Amino acid sequence: MRVAVLSGKGGTGKTTVSTHLAALNPDALYMDLDVEEPNGDLFLKSEWIDEIPVTVSYPEVDEELCTHCRKCSVFCQFNALIVAPAMTIVLKEICHACGGCAMVCPEDAISYGERPVGEIQKGTAVTGNTVISGAMTPGEYSGVPVIKKALTLAVEYDMTVIDSPPGTSCTTVASLEGCDLALIVTEPTPFALSDMKMVVEMLRTMDMSMAVIVNKTGLGDDEVYGYCRDENIPVIGEIPFSRELAEAYAEGEMLSQMKPDIKKVLEGVWERVQAESIK
Ligand code: SF4
Ligand code: SF4
Structure with missing residues (x-):
C-alpha cells in the first residue's frame, strides 16, 4: 500500500501528518519527496547510511563537427x-x-554528458522507519528526476507513506506514481479550501482515491466540510489546533510521544487510510 500525503499549499501540517503516520507503523517506508524543501527529518531525525546522487544527461556539441544546420534546434520542443x-x-x-x-544530427556532432540535479539520502529514523529523502539542487528547474529516482528505491516495501510536494506542480504529480490513496491535509480556512480544490481537481483527472484530514480545527469556518460532503470526499481525521502542538512542531518533536489524544486521532486516521485504500 502506498499513501501520498498532499496539501494545497505549504504549512498546513502535511509533514506533521505524514511523519506521524509513518511513525505509527515502524515497518513503513517514509519518503520525503517534497524535494524543494524536504523537512520530514526534523521529526524523524534519521541516521543516514546511504547517499545517492541524481544526475541527468545533457547534450554536448562538438564544434569541430557541427555545421550549424539547425536541425537539432528545430527538433527540440x-x-x-x-x-x-x-x-x-x-x-x-x-x-x-x-x-x-x-x-537528428546529420554530423554525429552530439554526445551526452551527465550533470548532478539532486541527491537522495537513505537511512533509519529514530522511530525505526526506513527513510528515503530526496532533495533537488537549488536553482534546478525541475525536481522530477529526483522523485523518479527515489521511487525506484521504494519497490521492495509493502507499506509506504509519501510526503508529496504541496500544490499541483509536475513534482506533485510525479510523486503520486503508484499510489493507492491521496490524503489531503487542509485547514478550515477559505484560503486553504481554495488551494485544496485545485488538488482535488488534479486528483480527479488522475482518477485517484482521496480522503481529507482537517488540521487546526477550531480555527476558521466549516466550509471545508460542506465541500467534502458535496464532492463525496471522506474526512477521515481532525486535528485540533493548540498552542502546544504548534510549539512541538516548531521544536521538531514527535507529537505521538507527547499527547495521547493526538496519537489517538492519528491511529484512527491510519485505520481509515487502510480501509480507504482497500475500497
Ligand atoms: S544538428 Fe548537429 S550539425 Fe546541425 S546544428 Fe545541431 S549539432 Fe550542429
Ligand atoms: S532534443 Fe532538446 S530536450 Fe531532447 S535531449 Fe536534445 S536538447 Fe534535450
Missing part, C-alpha cells in the same frame, strides 16, 4: 538548443534529456 552562425549553445537546465537531438 523545449527550445534547449540555440544555433548561432558561429556556435551551438545548449541550455542544460531546460533540456529534458529526450535524446532526440543526437538522433
Whole structure:
C-alpha cells in the first residue's frame, strides 16, 4: 500500500501528518519527496547510511563537427538548443534529456554528458522507519528526476507513506506514481479550501482515491466540510489546533510521544487510510 500525503499549499501540517503516520507503523517506508524543501527529518531525525546522487544527461556539441544546420534546434520542443552562425549553445537546465537531438544530427556532432540535479539520502529514523529523502539542487528547474529516482528505491516495501510536494506542480504529480490513496491535509480556512480544490481537481483527472484530514480545527469556518460532503470526499481525521502542538512542531518533536489524544486521532486516521485504500 502506498499513501501520498498532499496539501494545497505549504504549512498546513502535511509533514506533521505524514511523519506521524509513518511513525505509527515502524515497518513503513517514509519518503520525503517534497524535494524543494524536504523537512520530514526534523521529526524523524534519521541516521543516514546511504547517499545517492541524481544526475541527468545533457547534450554536448562538438564544434569541430557541427555545421550549424539547425536541425537539432528545430527538433527540440523545449527550445534547449540555440544555433548561432558561429556556435551551438545548449541550455542544460531546460533540456529534458529526450535524446532526440543526437538522433537528428546529420554530423554525429552530439554526445551526452551527465550533470548532478539532486541527491537522495537513505537511512533509519529514530522511530525505526526506513527513510528515503530526496532533495533537488537549488536553482534546478525541475525536481522530477529526483522523485523518479527515489521511487525506484521504494519497490521492495509493502507499506509506504509519501510526503508529496504541496500544490499541483509536475513534482506533485510525479510523486503520486503508484499510489493507492491521496490524503489531503487542509485547514478550515477559505484560503486553504481554495488551494485544496485545485488538488482535488488534479486528483480527479488522475482518477485517484482521496480522503481529507482537517488540521487546526477550531480555527476558521466549516466550509471545508460542506465541500467534502458535496464532492463525496471522506474526512477521515481532525486535528485540533493548540498552542502546544504548534510549539512541538516548531521544536521538531514527535507529537505521538507527547499527547495521547493526538496519537489517538492519528491511529484512527491510519485505520481509515487502510480501509480507504482497500475500497
Ligand atoms: S544538428 Fe548537429 S550539425 Fe546541425 S546544428 Fe545541431 S549539432 Fe550542429
Ligand atoms: S535531449 Fe531532447 S530536450 Fe534535450 S536538447 Fe536534445 S532534443 Fe532538446
